[in-house]
Amino acid sequence: MSLSSEANAQRRMIAAGILLVLLTAVISGVSTFVNFWAVQGFNSDAFITVRNLAVTALLLPLALLARRDVRTRLRKRDWARLVTIGLLGGAIPFVLFFRGLQMAGTAGAATATFGYRTLFIMASVFAFVFLRERIPMRILLAAGLLLAGNALLLSLTAPVWSDGTLLVLAATALWAGEYTLSKRTLRDLPSSTVALGRMGFGGVFLATYIGLTGQWAAAALSPAQWGWVGLSALLLVGFVTTWYAGLRTVSLSTAASILVLSFPITWALGVLAGASPVTFVQAAGATAVAAGAVVAIGTAALRETWRFILYTGRAKLVAARAKIAGR
Numbered sequence: 001m002s003l004s005s006e007a008n009a010q011r012r013m014i015a016a017g018i019l020l021v022l023l024t025a026v027i028s029g030v031s032t033f034v035n036f037w038a039v040q041g042f043n044s045d046a047f048i049t050v051r052n053l054a055v056t057a058l059l060l061p062l063a064l065l066a067r068r069d070v071r072t073r074l075r076k077r078d079w080a081r082l083v084t085i086g087l088l089g090g091a092i093p094f095v096l097f098f099r100g101l102q103m104a105g106t107a108g109a110a111t112a113t114f115g116y117r118t119l120f121i122m123a124s125v126f127a128f129v130f131l132r133e134r135i136p137m138r139i140l141l142a143a144g145l146l147l148a149g150n151a152l153l154l155s156l157t158a159p160v161w162s163d164g165t166l167l168v169l170a171a172t173a174l175w176a177g178e179y180t181l182s183k184r185t186l187r188d189l190p191s192s193t194v195a196l197g198r199m200g201f202g203g204v205f206l207a208t209y210i211g212l213t214g215q216w217a218a219a220a221l222s223p224a225q226w227g228w229v230g231l232s233a234l235l236l237v238g239f240v241t242t243w244y245a246g247l248r249t250v251s252l253s254t255a256a257s258i259l260v261l262s263f264p265i266t267w268a269l270g271v272l273a274g275a276s277p278v279t280f281v282q283a284a285g286a287t288a289v290a291a292g293a294v295v296a297i298g299t300a301a302l303r304e305t306w307r308f309i310l311y312t313g314r315a316k317l318v319a320a321r322a323k324i325a326g327r
Contacts, residue, residue, distance in 0.1 A: 013249045015308035018301060020246030021258045024239055025293075029265025031235040033273075038228035043218035044098035047229065049206040050219050052090060054233040055240070056200045062241070063192040074189075081185045082197030089178030090202015093171035095209065100167030115169040117150040117263055122176035123256035130180050131252060138295050139253050145292030146260045152285025153267055176256075182244065183252045191244035199240060257296035264289050 039047055074082075097116070121143060127133040182194050210216055221229065247255050264286035271278050294302065 011304050012308055012311075014301060015305040017246040017249035018254075018258070018297060018305045019308065020242045021250055021255045022261070024243040024246060025259050025261035026265060027235055027238045027242065028259060028262035030269065031232065031239060032262060032266045033269040034228075034235060035232055038232050039098065042225065043215060044102060045095060045206075045210050045213070045215050046218035048094045048098060049203065049210050050221065051229050051233050051236065052094070052199055052206055053203040054229060055236045056196070056203045058233065058237045059192070059196045059199055059240070063190075063196040074193075078185070078189060081181060082189075082194070083201050085178055085182055085185065085194065085198045086201025086203075087205055088174050088181065090198040090200075091205035091209070093174040093178075094202070094206070096167045096171035096174070100164030100171065103164035103167065113168065114150060114154055115165050116172045117260065118147075118169075119172045119176055120146060120253070120256035120260055122173055123179050124253035126176055126180040127183070127252040131183060133251050133253055135253055138298055139257065142257050142292040142296035145288050145295060146257060149285045149288030149290075149292060150260070150263055152281050152288065153263060154285075179247070179252060179256065183247055186244065186248045191248050192241070195240040195244045198244075199236075254296050254298075254301075258293050260289055261293045 101113070124133075124135060124139060124143070128135050178198070182198070185194055210219070243255075243259075250258075267282060267286060297305075
């Protein structure tokens with residue numbers, strides 16, 4: 001393969017990764033909106049445990065189909081990484097995050113979740129320190145737009161600090177650390193294995209936790225509650241599947257910045273549902289976040305992503321026509 005062909009293949013892989021992370025942001029925005037309603041009246045620890053175990057059950061056949069021989073190739077170091085990813089990404093931060101939102105209450109929830117919106121900053125710092133990623137100037141400019149946009153999306157009447165903010169910040173730091181470790185692990189393992197490791201080992205840790213704290217009785221759900229768990233689980237399957245597949249080829253700082261697009265999506269869904277008012281300030285915030293994501297991706301990568309969409313769509317159309325003509 002020539003150097004130009006290799007370069008084109010690399011650009012297409014990055015474009016596909018960006019497209020997957022953009023899809024992750026959309027799924028995350030919808031998931032946050034759904035989870036707000038799904039967790040109402042639930043024991044949050046029991047909810048996330050049952051939901052995450054359901055996600056594991058859905059991911060297992062996908063991982064086995066993706067790479068049937070991967071289990072025989074896992075080394076002790078790989079198993080250790082997957083267990084750590086499960087603990088740091090699939091267990092502790094979920095407990096901290098939902099407990100923080102409960103402590104914050106309705107009035108302070110917006111302030112608490114703003115701590116989560118700083119994940120892209122933490123992830124970028126970790127990527128620079130531990131992965132030796134170069135942080136280009138466009139990421140710094142994007143960070144300003146993303147922070148300003150998310151600040152504008154907050155309610156002006158929200159408290160500056162709420163009781164659960166510290167727990168949400170701790171959860172955010174753990175997720176940023178897990179993404180950093182996962183990015184390194186994706187050099188050696190397929191994305192489906194990393195996703196399964198995160199949710200599978202995370203589910204085991206969560207099940208152990210609610211067992212030790214005597215919360216298993218709260219996991220006896222009604223049919224309506226199982227419906228919410230199922231919907232939330234499907235969205236989380238979509239999140240981890242697209243996120244880790246995209247993160248494999250996209251730098252962590254860029255991927256984490258794109259993920260911030262989920263917050264204006266959640267806000268827009270709240271507006272459509274009548275749960276949030278439309279204000280000029282918040283609309284400006286959503287626009288700033290979108291602009292920040294565009295800056296983080298870069299114009300060249302955006303053009304390549306658009307070409308990839310057109311190329312893939314054209315190839316599928318040609319294949320479909322050929323299939324029809326062959327009948």
